[in-house]
Amino acid sequence: MREHLTPDRVANKIRLMRTQYQGTFLITEGETDARVWKNLVNLSQCFVENATNKEKAIGALDILEKDNFSGVLAVVDADFDRLEGKQSPTPNLLMTDTHDMETMLLQSPALEKVLAEYGSEDKIKKLTESTGQDIRTLLIVPGVFLGYLRWLSLKEGLSLKFEDLSFKKFIDDTTLALDELKLIKTVKNNSQKHDLDEQTLQKRIEDLKQKTHNPWSVCCGHDLICILSIGLCKALGSCNTKQVESLILEKDLRLAYEASFFSRTELYQAILQWEAANPPFKVLAKIEE
Template sequence: MREFLTVDRVANQIRLRRSTYSGTFLLVEGSSDKTFYERFVDKLGCELVITAGKPSSKQRAIAILEILEKSNFRGVLAIVDADFDRLQNTSVTSPNLLRTDTHDLETMLIQSPALEKVISEFGSEEKITQLNRDIREVLISVGIAIGHLRYISQSDGLNLTFEGITFSKFIDEKNWQFNDVKLIQEIKNKSQAFYLKDEDLEKRLFTEKSNNQDPWQVCCGHDLVEILSLGLRKAIGTNKTADVEPNSLERNLRLAYEVAYFYKTQLYLEIRKWETNNQPFHVLQIIE
């Protein structure tokens, strides 16, 4: 019950803020999302509000939006990660709710040319040549298996634990080769889910892979960054672990992401459409 009170409190704070602020309130899930989006917003006309907390930042953002909408509060927009919404055909419940083009913000970063800029900074040209594979395709081919297992866990109610899994237990650091069976074993161990049979999960994983879903909707961005971090240590780079740890890489990807990349996204077009439909409120900087 406390979480719902907290959601109400955030909504009330926004209502109170309206008495002295006439701009747009943009709800985002976390501090890294705020860091990303504030580069594109008009800081005078749009104020970002972080909704991080339990049960989840995304659910909280949607709940806060719903509370404000019920009181006919104008000038509020929420941007959340798509997660598995598109795979589950989950419809958007409000014209004031937008989702990332891909699974999450991090996959949008990796899909963009920001990835090449980070790899050129931390990768070894010689090792990348020896690998002779497209790095983005390698990330996706490994990340999609983990993404499918996350999806299976959610849709089948398995409640598997993915936080804190050791990626080097199922990915060879030297050649970046991936092992499905070892992945399943690592997740079972981390989840203490020994009652689940390896064969059943392998079959379920194979079935999901056979559906040929869009990998950018399946893969979790944090997983892709973990895989990249591992590769930059030996397979495609010679970095110390501390120099390419995931949080640092995500920060570098955000820094390498140019405004021009954002202008090419569906999300950008949807924000502009929202602005047209909600005048005089606006979110983004005016392009000169």
């Protein structure tokens, strides 16, 4: 089972493959990320290996680097690393431009393609005009607060549980507005942390906020997609819940993400620089004009 993979096993698999394969090895931190990369790389020159999580991807890379193994690159989600001032310890480890791969997809025109499939032009126009905010801002505003709560939990060791949250409890389905205290209460209950004071957590989040923080680095892509899912059922469209489940939207965003969109990112430029520094190894597929 892939969940039982260790960094050593990932590294050993790549070592064994090198005897028959002379191309680049790209280590990713998850299966969904690997699916995105397989649409962006030249598969005849670059093999994509899923390490199953960020720590294992970094660990496998570290093992291979200590062996002076050439032609290996790892790409992981930035998460809160940039906000924490953390930098990559090696040129062979690159991070997403924003919090994670999902936020990169949402920043791109892939979002417009998904909205064209599931959304209502009239409803989208009505909501954006009434709020004075574009679609991405409508997703980002509630997503930022939730992102800060996630970051606060990590920084202060609160062990809050964000899996399986019911977003409908704190997101208004007609405006996508967030009720901050309802969100905190929902997360508290989901985490069995009833002793935490909601107003105190709200203030701690306000203290954590800084204008210099890029909201796309604060927000978790999965949270934004859950908010989008709610919106497409009422505020932005007329879908039923099953049509626009978050897993379906994530899949559609991946399929809608084109290599030409990726070519506009900082990560794309970083990979080009890596290729230039590591001949003859190649990663990227040729982008059609």
